[in-house]
Each structure stands twice: as C-alpha cells, then as structure tokens.
Amino acid sequence: QVQLVESGGGLVQAGGSLRLSCAASGRTFNNYAMGWFRQAPGKEREFVAAISWSGDSTYYADSVKGRFTISGDNAKNTVYLQMNSLKSEDTAVYYCAARGGPRARIKIHEYDYWGQGTQVTVSS
Numbered sequence: 001q002v003q004l005v006e007s008g009g010g011l012v013q014a015g016g017s018l019r020l021s022c023a024a025s026g027r028t029f030n031n032y033a034m035g036w037f038r039q040a041p042g043k044e045r046e047f048v049a050a051i052s053w054s055g056d057s058t059y060y061a062d063s064v065k066g067r068f069t070i071s072g073d074n075a076k077n078t079v080y081l082q083m084n085s086l087k088s089e090d091t092a093v094y095y096c097a098a099r100g101g102p103r104a105r106i107k108i109h110e111y112d113y114w115g116q117g118t119q120v121t122v123s124s
Contacts, residue, residue, distance in 0.1 A: 009118030022096030038092035053102035
C-alpha cells in the first residue's frame with residue numbers, strides 16, 4: 001500500500017500563489033508516476049497535472065497551463081504543485097494520486113492511490 005498526504009492548501013487572494021506538497025509513504029515507492037486532480041463543489045473531479053517517474057514528462061490541463069508547475073523529488077518521495085496567478089475558478093479540493101507505472105497519465109481511473117485532499121480557496 002501507498003499512503004499519500006497532501007499539504008499546503010489554504011486561502012489566497014486572486015493573483016496569488018500556493019505550493020502544494022504530496023508526501024508518499026508505505027511500500028517501496030519506485031516507478032510511480034504522480035498526478036494532481038481537483039474537485040470543485042458540485043463538479044466532477046478533474047485532471048490538473050501529471051509527471052512521470054523520471055520527471056522528464058509532464059502534462060497539464062489547458063485551464064492551468066502556464067500558471068501551474070508540477071515537479072517531484074524522488075529522494076524525498078514528494079511531488080509538488082506550484083500554483084501561480086490563481087483565479088477564483090481554481091477553488092477546489094486538490095488531490096494527489098499515484099499510479100503503479102512510470103508513465104504519466106491524465107485519466108482518473110489510471111491511478112491506484114489517492115490522498116485525502118487539501119482545500120484551496122481563491123478569493124476574488
């Protein structure tokens with residue numbers, strides 16, 4: 001089993017920045033691609049960003065491209081999501097996810113493990 005714990009969420013004004021972290025623990029954490037998803041009230045969970053195990057491939061939703069950056073530190077078993085130029089529509093619970101394979105993916109069903117989520121609220 002893999003446990004994922006997100007942190008770094010909070011309340012920020014529009015135009016501000018936040019950095020989310022996701023720490024993984026449990027079984028040997030090797031060759032896991034990671035992703036970030038979010039779910040706003042009344043909406044379905046949606047893809048935000050993903051990174052391959054090696055870090056050489058990243059994917060972003062069009063809505064966050066150019067504003068968000070995903071990165072990882074395999075030595076620390078941690079993945080980050082740097083969020084800049086935040087907008088009110090970025091308000092959501094953000095979830096970290098891990099999949100048992102090195103290649104990044106953007107579909108929810110392709111991920112095996114999920115964190116509990118961290119709330120991000122952007123005030124306008």
